[in-house]
Amino acid sequence: MKRIGSAVKNMKHARFLPYTMFGLLALLTFVLLYHHVKPEQYNIQLFEISKETIRSPITIEDEEKTEKMRREAADRVADVYTLKKEYAENRVDLISSIFNTISEVQEETETSTTHLEKLQKLKEKLPSDLYTHLSETQWNSLLTAEPSNLQLAKEATVTAVNTIMSERITSKDLDYAKMRVGNELKYVIVNNKLKDAVVQLARYAIIPNVIYDKAATEEKRRQAMDEVKPVKILQGQIIVEEGQFITNEIYKQLKLVGLLESEKTIQPFIGLGIFVILLLTPILYYFWRFKPENHHRNVYLFVYVTIFTITLIMMKLISLLQEIDLTDVAYVVPVAVGTILIRILFNEQLAVVTNIVYAICGSIMFNEGITGTFNYSAGVYLLASGLAGAVFLNKQLQKAKVLQAGLFVSLVNTVMIIAIVFMNNGHYSLIEIGIFVMMAIISGIFSSVLTIGLLPFLEAGFGILSSMKLIELSNPNHPLLRKILTESPGTYHHSLMVANLSEGACEAIGANGLLARVAAYYHDIGKTKRPRYFIENQIGDNPHDHLSPQLSKNIIIAHVADGVAMLKKHKMPKEIIDIAEQHHGTTLLKYFYHKAKQQSGYVSEEEFRYPGPKPQTKEAAIISIADSVEAAVRSLSNPSQEKIEKVVRGIIADRLQDNQFNECNITLKELELVAQSLCETLNGVFHSRIEYPEIRKEKVKQA
Template sequence: MDKVQQQLSKIRTLLDITFFRVLLFVLLGAILYLTMYNNVKPEKLDLKLLTVAERTIRSPITIEDKISTEKKRTEAEEQVSDVYVVKKEIAENRADLITSIFNTAVEVNAEVKTYIEELRLQAEESGDEPESVKEPSIEEKVNRMKDKLTEDVTKEISDSVFAALLNTPKEELTIAKDLTVTAINRVMSKKLPAAEVENGKKRVEEELKYTSLSNPLRNAAIDLGRYAVIQNEFFDLAATQELRHQAKESVEPVKILQGQIIVEENQLISTDIYRQLELVGLLDNKHSVKPFVGLAIIIGIILLAMYYYFHELNIKNETKQSYLLLFSLIFLLSIVLLKGISFLQQFEFSEVGYFFPAALGAMLIKILIDERLAVLWTIILAICGSIIFSEGITGTLHINMGIYIICSGLAGILFLSKQNQRTKILQAGLFVSFINLAVILSLIFLNNGHYDSVEYAFYVFAAIVSGVTSAVLTIGLLPFFEAGFGILSTMRLIELSNPNHPLLRKILTEAPGTYHHSVMVANLAESACEAIGANGLLARVGCYYHDIGKTKRPQFFIENQINIENPHDRLPPQTSKNIIIAHAIDGAELLRKHKLPREIVDIAEQHHGTTLLKFFYHKAKNNGLEVTEEEYRYPGPKAQTKEIAIIGIADSVEAAVRSMSHPTHEQIEGLVKNIIADRLQDGQLNECDLTLKELQTVANTLCETLKGIFHSRIEYPEMNKQKVN
C-alpha cells in the first residue's frame, strides 16, 4: 500500500502542472471516444434491390420520407370531391322573367285596346263609322310584344306562345302566370346541375299539363315553364381548391423513426424499401462523419464540465489533485463496467443494462469527495450509458437507460446525504433497488408495454441486483480508495469518533482527565470551525486523539493528577520540558503506528506549533540556568490548516479557563482574546490561512461556548426552618 501511495503521490505532483492535468482530461476523452466509437459508427450494409434481407434492419435515425409524404398528400387531395354551389338568385330571376312576359302580354293588349278606342273616336269626329276601324292582326300584336322583349327571349320562344298569351283575357293570364311561376319556383328551389336540367323541364311540364287552362294557353305556359328552367348549380373552383389545400396540409409528414424496422429478416427488398434504406443512409454511409463529430462534441462538453468543476474547486492543490485522480479512476471503472455489460446485448439480452450498478460511482464520489460532484458524475454517466446501451442500433440513444442511471444515482446520493455511517451503505443499496424498480415499471407503463410474469420477474431481479451490487462494491472499494489516496471521508471520521475505538479506550482508561479535556476541546473546536466554514467534524475527531501521547506518562499532566503530588515539583525544568514536549511527538508516532489518517496525525503533531513552555522556561531562568527560548519550544511544525490552528487555540483556552475558579463572562472574553493575540504575536498562525475576520468569529464562538459550559449558578438563600407549634 505504501508503494501505491508513493506512486499516487508522484502522479499528484505531475497533476500540479497544467500540461499534465490537461493531458489527463485528453486521455479520459480518448478512452470515452474509443469506448463509444462502435455505438455511433454507421452500419455498412451490402444490400441489393429485389434480394432477400438476411436480417432485420432498423433505422438508425429519424428522418422524413418526403416521397411518401407527397404521395399521401396527393392521395388526400384527389379524394376531395368537386364543390358545387346553388345560386338561388337564378330561380328568382327566371320567375321574374316569366312574370314579365305575362305582364308584357297584358300590357300589349291594353295598348291595342286604347289605340283602337282612340281611332274610333277620331272616326266619329270626322263623321266616319267607328266600326270601320279594324283591330290589328295577331301578327301585329305579336310583333308589338316582341319589340318590348329582349332578343334572347324572342329567339327562344315561338310566336305561337306570344299569340296564345295575347289571345287570352287578362284574368285568365293572371291565373296562368301564377301557376307557371309557382311550378318554376318549386322545381328550381332544388339544385339543378347541367345533367338534371332536362328532368327539371319535364317536372314543370308535368305540373302544368293537368291545369284547367285552355289548351293554347296551357301549351304556352308549358313552353314558358320549360324555357325558364335552367342550370342553377355550378362548380366552385375557389372552394374546391381551398378544400384540397386543407386536405393536403392535414396530412402529417411521413417519418421513418429511429429504431423502426425497415425490412424484416427474409423479406424481399422492394423498390420502396430500397429507397428507404438509401434515405436513412444505410446504403451509402462510408463517408458519413456526422456521428463521429457529434460524439466528439458531447465528449468535449463532458470534459469541459469536469475541468471547470475542478478548476473552480477552492481547496488545497494537493487535495484537489487527489480528488481529480480519484474521480478519474471511478470514472474509468464505471465506463468499463458499462461497456462490459453492454456486450451481453449480443446474446439477445436487450435489457441487460438494468443490471448495471448505476449508483456505485455516485455513492463513492458522494462519500469520498462531495455531493455536487456526485450529481455531475451521475449526469455524465447517464449520457454515456444512453449511448453505450443503444439497443444494438448504431447512432441511437437509449433514453430509458439514461433515465434509469440518473434516478438510480440520485437515489444513492440523496439517501447518503445525511447518513454518515458505513453501515448505512447497504441500506442505501436497498433504497436504490426500490427506486430502480419504480423507475423500470414507470418506463414500461409509459411505453404501454405488455409483458408476462417471467419478464416482470426479470425486471425485479435486475433492479435488486443493481442496487445491492452498487452497495456491496461501494463497501468493498471504499477502504482501498481511502487508504490509497489518504482521503478522510465523513464516514471514516464518524467511525474514528466511536468511543469503542481502541485508542480512545486507551485514553479513557489510562488518562481519564486527558479524555475529559479532549472532549471539552472538541466541543469548542467544532463550534468554532463550523462558524467560519471549516471542517467541524474533522476538528472534533482530531481533538479526541490530539493528546494521545499523554497516555505514555499520564501522571505528568495536571488533568490526570488527582489526589497525587505533581511530579514536576521534584524534577528539573529541563526534564519536565522534555516530558511535556514529548507528548506531541509520541502521540504522532502512536497514531502513525495504528495507521490513522494523516489529518489526525497532523493535528496531534501540530496543535502546539512551536509555542513556548513559559512555565518551565521561566523556572529554568529563575534557577540560574543559561537557557534560550528555542530550547523550551515545541518542535512544531506550526499549524498548517484552519482546523489545527483552532484546535490549538481551543486547547489553550480550555486549559486556562478550567484553571480559573468561578470565571465570569468578562474574564472568559479577556482570556480568549489574550490567547489569540499571543498566538498571533508569536507567529503561530503564520502558516495557515486564517484571516483576522475569521479569528474574530472564532473568538466570539469560543466565548459563547465557554459561557454555556461555565455558566454562573444561582445561589439560593438557605431557608430557615420554622418550628410548627
C-alpha cells in the same frame, strides 16, 4: 502510489485543468457510448430476398405515402355547387317584364296596325337573343291574345318558372327542368297556339341555378386531407421478414429509417455529443462552485474523474457480453460502487447526481435487443441500485456499514427486478427469474467489496481524508489512542476535552468538525514519550522544579516534533500530522521564559518559542485555541461564566496580537463565533453543582 501523489501535487494548481479534465471525461463518455448509438445498417439491394427479419429502430412518418393518401382523399371529394336563389327571382322578373312589354305594345298600337308592325315594335323592345328564341308565329299569338288570356298566361308562366327554379338545377338537369316546366303549363286554359308560345317562353326562362363553389370545394378537400392520419413506421415494426421479396415500397421504408448502408448519417453522433455535454454540465457546475478547505479543488476533481472512469469502463466491459446474446447483463453491473465511493469521499448530493448519469449511460450501453436508443428497464434498475447505496450510507460511514450497504443494494436490486418482470408482463420461467435474482445479489455484494478495495488506494494515492477514515481513526482501540490512554491518561482526558471544544467551534463556523475532533485526539501524542514532564500527567513532584528553564523548554517543545514523528511512523493522514505540528504555532512558553529571565536576566524571546509553523487551516487554528483554553480553564480554582469568558477571549486576543492566525483564512467574525461556542461548551462542563447535606455533614466531621 507515491508517483500518483507526486503527479497530483504538481498538477493541482493548473488553472485550466478542470476544463481539460471534463473535456477528456466527455470524450471518454462519447467513445464508450458511440457503438451503442451507431445505427445498424444492412447491405440490401432492390428486388432481392431478405436474409433476415428487419424491424424499424425508430418511429418516423412516411411523408411521401402520407401525401399520396391525402391527395387521394382530396380527389374523392365531389365539387361543391351552391344554389343561387336569386336566379329564380331574376327569371320570374324576366317573364313578368316580357308579358308587360307585350301588353304595352298592344296598348300602343291601334287596331288598324298590322301584325308585322306589331312584331317589329315588339322586336325593338326585346333583346335580340330573346326575340329569336320564339318564332314569329309564337310572338304573334302572344300579341294577338286577349288581355284576360294574356294575364292568365302570365300568371301561369310566372308560377311554373318560380316552382321549377326554386329547386336545384344543374347543367345536367337543365333539359329535365325544361320538360317539367312544360308539364306545369300543360293544363293552362288558353288556346293551343298561345299555350305553345307560353311553354316556349317558360323553357327559355329556365336556366341552371347551381354554380361551382371553388372556395367551398377547396375547404372540403382540405378537411378531407386533414382527416387523413400520418402514415408512420413505428419503432419495432417489422419492415421486411426473412425470405420476403424487397419491393420498391419496402426499399423506400428501409431507406427512410436509415437501415441501408448506402445512407450515411452523422445525426446520431451530433446528438450524442450534445447529449453528453448536457449530461456532464451539472457535474462541471458543481466543481466550479466547489471550494474544499484542506485540498485544492483539482485534487478532488482527479478523484472524481478516476471514480467516474472506473465505473463507466466497468459498465462498458460488462455490456460487451451482449455480443454473445446475454441481453440481461445489466442486472449484474455493480454501479453502486461509484455512487458509494462518491458518497464517502464527497457528499450525498453529488453521489445522487452522478448516479443519475450512470443510469442514463447504462440505459444506452445495455440497449441490445431493444428497438431504440434507451433501455428504460436497465436505466431504472441501475438508478435504484445506485440510490440504494447512497441512501443507506447517509450518516453511517464505517467499513462494516459498507458491507451492509452492499446487502441492502442486493435487496433493492432483487425487488426492482421482480417489479420489472411483473410490469413487463414477461413469461419468464422460475429458472430465469432465479438467475436474475442471483445477478442482483452479486451486483450489490460486489459493489461493497470493490468499494472497500478501492477506497484505500484513492485515499492514499490522492491524499484524500474521507469521513470514513476519520471515524476509523476515532476508534478508542486505535494503537496510538490506546498508547495515550495507558501511558499518559491525563493527556488523554485533555485531548478528549479539546476534541469536544474544537468540534463544536468548527461546526459553528462551517469548518470540518469531524476532522477537528479526530485531530484533537492525536495532537498531543508526542507527550507519551515523556509523560511525567507535562502537568496533566503529574502526581506529586514536578520534575521541572529540578531542571533549568532551557532544558524544560526543550522537553516541552520536543513533544510537537516527537508527535509528528510518531504520526508519520504510523502513516497517519497528512491533515492530522499538520494539525499536530501547527497546534502551538510559534507561541511563547511564557512560564519558562519568565523563569529564565529571573535566573539569567536577559533571555532571547525567540529561544522560548515553538518552531511552528503557524496554523494553516481553520481547524488547526481552533484546536490551538481550544488546547490553551482547556488548560487555562482547568487551572481556575472556582470557574464561573465570567471567568471562563474572560479566559477564552483573552487567549484569542493574545493569539491575534501574536499574529498566530496570519497564515490561515479564519476571520474575526468566525473567531467571535468560536469564542461563543467555546464558552457554551465550557459552561456546560464547569457548571455549579449542588452540595448535598450528607457531604456537608462529612465535611464538618472532618473539620
